[in-house]
Amino acid sequence: xxxxxxxxxxxxxxxxxxxxxxxxxxxxxxxxxxxxxxxxxxxxxxxxxxxxxxxxxxxxxxxxxxxxxxxxxxxxxxxxxxxxxxxxxxxxxxxxxxxxxxxxxxxxxxxxxxxxxxxxxxxxxxxxxxxxxxxxxxxxxxxxxxxxxxxxxxxxxxxxxxxxxxxxxxxxxxxxxxxxxxxxxxxxxxxxxxxxxxxxxxxxxxxxxxxxxxxxxxxxxxxxxxxxxxxxxxxxxxxxxxxxxxxxxxxxxxxxxxxxxxxxxxxxxxxxxxxxxxxxxxxxxxxxxxxxxxxxxxxxxxxxxxxxxxxxxxxxxxxxxxxxxxxxxxxxxxxxxxxxxxxxxxxxxxxxxxxxxxxxxxxxxxxxxxxxxxxxxxxxxxxxxxxxxxxxxxxxxxxxxxxxxxxxxxxxxxxxxxxxxxxxxxxxxxxxxxxxxxxxxxxxxxxxxxxxxxxxxxxxxxxxxxxxxxxxxxxxxxxxxxxxxxxxxxxxxxxxxxxxxxxxxxxxxxxxxxxxxxxxxxxxxxxxxxxxxxxxxxxxxxxxxxxxxxxxxxxxxxxxxxxxxxxxxxxxxxxxxxxxxxxxxxxxxxxxxxxxxxxxxxxxxxxxxxxxxxxxxxxxxxxxxxxxxxxxxxxx
Amino acid sequence: xxxxxxxxxxxxxxxxxxxxxxxxxxxxxxxxxxxxxxxxxxxxxxxxxxxxxxxxxxxxxxxxxxxxxxx
Numbered sequence: 001x002x003x004x005x006x007x008x009x010x011x012x013x014x015x016x017x018x019x020x021x022x023x024x025x026x027x028x029x030x031x032x033x034x035x036x037x038x039x040x041x042x043x044x045x046x047x048x049x050x051x052x053x054x055x056x057x058x059x060x061x062x063x064x065x066x067x068x069x070x071x072x073x074x075x076x077x078x079x080x081x082x083x084x085x086x087x088x089x090x091x092x093x094x095x096x097x098x099x100x101x102x103x104x105x106x107x108x109x110x111x112x113x114x115x116x117x118x119x120x121x122x123x124x125x126x127x128x129x130x131x132x133x134x135x136x137x138x139x140x141x142x143x144x145x146x147x148x149x150x151x152x153x154x155x156x157x158x159x160x161x162x163x164x165x166x167x168x169x170x171x172x173x174x175x176x177x178x179x180x181x182x183x184x185x186x187x188x189x190x191x192x193x194x195x196x197x198x199x200x201x202x203x204x205x206x207x208x209x210x211x212x213x214x215x216x217x218x219x220x221x222x223x224x225x226x227x228x229x230x231x232x233x234x235x236x237x238x239x240x241x242x243x244x245x246x247x248x249x250x251x252x253x254x255x256x257x258x259x260x261x262x263x264x265x266x267x268x269x270x271x272x273x274x275x276x277x278x279x280x281x282x283x284x285x286x287x288x289x290x291x292x293x294x295x296x297x298x299x300x301x302x303x304x305x306x307x308x309x310x311x312x313x314x315x316x317x318x319x320x321x322x323x324x325x326x327x328x329x330x331x332x333x334x335x336x337x338x339x340x341x342x343x344x345x346x347x348x349x350x351x352x353x354x355x356x357x358x359x360x361x362x363x364x365x366x367x368x369x370x371x372x373x374x375x376x377x378x379x380x381x382x383x384x385x386x387x388x389x390x391x392x393x394x395x396x397x398x399x400x401x402x403x404x405x406x407x408x409x410x411x412x413x414x415x416x417x418x419x420x421x422x423x424x425x426x427x428x429x430x431x432x433x434x435x436x437x438x439x440x441x442x443x444x445x446x447x448x449x450x451x452x453x454x455x456x457x458x459x460x461x462x463x464x465x466x467x468x469x470x471x472x473x474x475x476x477x478x479x480x481x482x483x484x485x486x487x488x489x490x491x492x493x494x495x496x497x498x499x500x501x502x503x504x505x506x507x508x509x510x511x512x513x514x515x516x517x518x519x520x521x522x523x524x525x526x527x528x529x530x531x532x533x534x535x536x537x538x539x540x541x542x543x544x545x546x547x548x549x550x551x552x553x554x555x556x557x558x559x560x561x562x563x564x565x566x567x568x569x570x571x572x573x574x575x576x577x578x579x580x581x582x583x584x585x586x587x588x589x590x591x592x593x594x595x596x597x598x599x600x601x602x603x604x605x606x607x608x609x610x611x612x613x614x615x616x617x618x619x620x621x622x623x624x625x626x627x628x629x630x631x632x633x634x635x636x
Numbered sequence: 637x638x639x640x641x642x643x644x645x646x647x648x649x650x651x652x653x654x655x656x657x658x659x660x661x662x663x664x665x666x667x668x669x670x671x672x673x674x675x676x677x678x679x680x681x682x683x684x685x686x687x688x689x690x691x692x693x694x695x696x697x698x699x700x701x702x703x704x705x706x707x
Contacts, residue, residue, distance in 0.1 A: 288649075
């Protein structure tokens with residue numbers, strides 16, 4: 001509770017006690033009026049002041065004006081009637097303030113809860129100074145400095161472990177609940193929590209460039225990108241309140257005038273009285289707070305809930321688009337597959353299996369590729385599994401787009417694709433197995449080829465069927481890979497359409513034709529790993545990037561970032577957005593429905609001021625509680 | 637040059653109104669207010685004096701929402 005809220009609570013309590021007290025004191029006439037006026041001013045002075053400021057600033061019709069008019073009106077009626085029944089005016093103001101208090105408290109509390117979900121900001125970094133551990137501001141740590149992370153602490157800055165072993169909880173970043181084991185030489189990212197051992201880490205980035213700062217900035221910005229429904233409500237409130245005020249004015253004047261003109265009712269205040277009262281009731285019921293507050297709160301809660309699941313949604317408008325996604329287009333490598341290759345087969349020159357001779361083939365391939373950092377080269381080195389003695393190799397020549405030739409142990413070795421073999425005057429074997437093929441020639445003779453396959457992510461297949469369950473009608477795969485590989489992968493995963501052998505520019509034009517085929521309000525999402533897919537990501541209605549931890553291009557270009565690269569999260573993100581939008585609509589319909597009914601009842605005098613204020617506050621409480629539901633997305 | 641300020645604003649609608657009003661202040665290139673995070677992000681024009689601009693922003697904001705506060 002902040003200072004303002006405490007202040008308000010005190011005023012509410014004082015007013016409440018005084019009101020109850022006044023019920024038992026028998027005073028009449030002017031002293032009675034004065035006593036009630038004092039209570040009224042205690043509880044409502046700020047509303048009166050704001051209403052007045054609104055009027056002089058030319059912004060007349062807002063909820064403060066509504067409440068001031070309704071309560072001053074009720075006072076005026078009681079004075080005119082000489083009934084001494086001022087209780088109603090006070091009660092209306094009191095309930096309104098209680099409602100506002102509750103709203104401010106509830107919204108503030110859920111705001112803090114949601115913010116806490118997203119808060120991964122480390123407060124300090126430990127460094128060693130004269131043999132002692134000192135806590136300093138992470139902003140003051142330089143690149144390359146050594147920091148110490150104790151068990152239970154948050155990693156403040158991205159870096160590389162120099163010593164120590166531990167397991168890291170990355171769930172705040174990725175939603176992944178399994179801890180990650182790290183040891184010397186491993187890169188670790190800020191925002192994760194060190195669970196078991198003490199780690200010494202050499203920082204590789206400044207705090208401002210670290211993952212944690214980047215993500216925080218994104219999430220904080222996301223809240224200010226407003227959705228269409230939020231903008232709608234803002235505009236709605238601008239039109240609605242004046243409309244209601246004019247409506248109330250008409251209600252106060254028109255029916256009595258008609259009665260006077262056509263029914264011969266007496267031309268004095270007694271004819272107007274009932275209708276003025278009803279107009280005041282009408283004003284109270286129509287207060288739009290429930291909508292104005294609950295809608296941004298729903299979106300905020302949805303974004304917060306999603307971020308805890310490792311899905312960064314960059315704005316309320318994006319959450320809205322996400323709920324309309326009907327077509328999901330995937331990039332293959334790095335998105336549905338791991339982008340890490342494994343050796344599937346060794347074949348000779350007649351495409352026969354040569355598992356018995358594979359050792360030499362692999363050894364040479366690994367040595368030849370030892371200087372490359374290409375994923376295929378790395379996979380070959382991993383498959384070989386031994387330390388590579390690069391001194392055995394001399395005269396290395398890289399032939400761009402084709403492969404490498406070199407001399408190993410005095411033997412001429414060439415490794416690369418079919419084109420390289422043809423260039424060497426050799427006839428390469430056309431392998432029938434789908435995959436990435438590395439051909440080898442030794443001493444000018446074709447020696448065989450190695451078949452490598454990209455490993456499909458374990459959750460990819462489930463992710464595709466999960467998307468269907470979430471209401472996605474079409475799944476498409478775009479890839480630069482060869483047709484057999486693409487077709488095989490798509491068939492295995494259950495993807496509807498495949499376009500293979502595409503260059504980056506082809507991907508954009510392919511996506512554009514998919515966009516052109518999409519009907520009406522349906523949206524197309526593109527999912528990619530972001531580094532080479534940036535143009536496609538930004539062209540799609542919705543770009544979803546595999547966060548690939550630290551890939552800035554991905555995080556920048558995309559609208560939604562999946563922090564743990566798990567395609568399963570796409571379906572989840574769509575379901576989160578649907579839930580959130582569902583709640584928004586529930587609130588709109590509920591609030592407008594209940595208010596509509598009450599307004600009609602109010603016009604006919606069935607609802608009095610007390611019920612009106614209960615209807616207003618009640619709807620608001622329901623709407624706020626409902627909005628908070630959007631935060632709970634763990635099991636959807 | 638853009639900066640984020642912590643603010644106090646009571647309702648979502650007030651935040652919208654303040655945003656509209658503050659955007660019009662001279663020297664402000666872009667401005668957005670988030671009611672939920674209680675933050676105001678201001679991008680200044682290149683030649684603007686930040687302190688002067690912010691004083692004007694606060695004045696404009698107070699006019700539409702007297703409870704608005706920059707912390």
